[in-house]
Amino acid sequence: MDLSAIDILKTAKIYISNEKHLGLIEDAFEYASKKHKNQVRKSGEPYLIHPLAVANILAEYHFGPYTIISGLLHDVLEDTDTEHNEISDLFGEDVAGIVQGVTKLTQLSFT
Numbered sequence: 001m002d003l004s005a006i007d008i009l010k011t012a013k014i015y016i017s018n019e020k021h022l023g024l025i026e027d028a029f030e031y032a033s034k035k036h037k038n039q040v041r042k043s044g045e046p047y048l049i050h051p052l053a054v055a056n057i058l059a060e061y062h063f064g065p066y067t068i069i070s071g072l073l074h075d076v077l078e079d080t081d082t083e084h085n086e087i088s089d090l091f092g093e094d095v096a097g098i099v100q101g102v103t104k105l106t107q108l109s110f111t
Contacts (some may be wrong), residue, residue, distance in 0.1 A: 005029035008052070012068060021065035026092060028069040029055075030041040051075055064076040066091075070098035077103045 004083055005026055016022060032051050039047035055071035063071075076082040077099055088096035 004052070008059050008068065008072075008079050010057065015062050016064070016065055018065070024033065024054075025065055025068055025072070028072040028095075031090065032072045032076060035076045040080065047075075047079070059108070066095050070095050070102070073099050074102045078102055 002073045005016060009022060009025060010028070012025060025056060029052075031050055036047040036051070041047055041049065051072050054074060055068050058071045073087060073091070073095065076087070078082065084100055085098050087099055
């Protein structure tokens with residue numbers, strides 16, 4: 001499934017009416033696209049496929065804008081040169097905290 005920011009925004013617009021929030025979702029897509037540029041998965045697909053799918057699922061379940069943004073950005077700390085404060089400056093500390101928390105989850109080992 002090929003997803004884009006347009007698909008996510010179309011879904012989000014069903015229940016998010018605040019243009020500022022919709023703009024931040026679009027900004028997060030652009031930011032994630034830039035940060036994951038030239039990264040590919042083992043399958044050869046663009047790396048951004050996964051964060052887009054996550055954000056789309058979050059939008060389908062009517063999660064809030066900051067959760068959708070966090071879905072788009074959830075791999076940037078782990079897989080790019082992005083720093084926590086950069087996300088905080090651009091998208092707020094709440095988003096940066098969620099992204100940091102997801103990154104820490106991947107470091108846990110489950111039995």
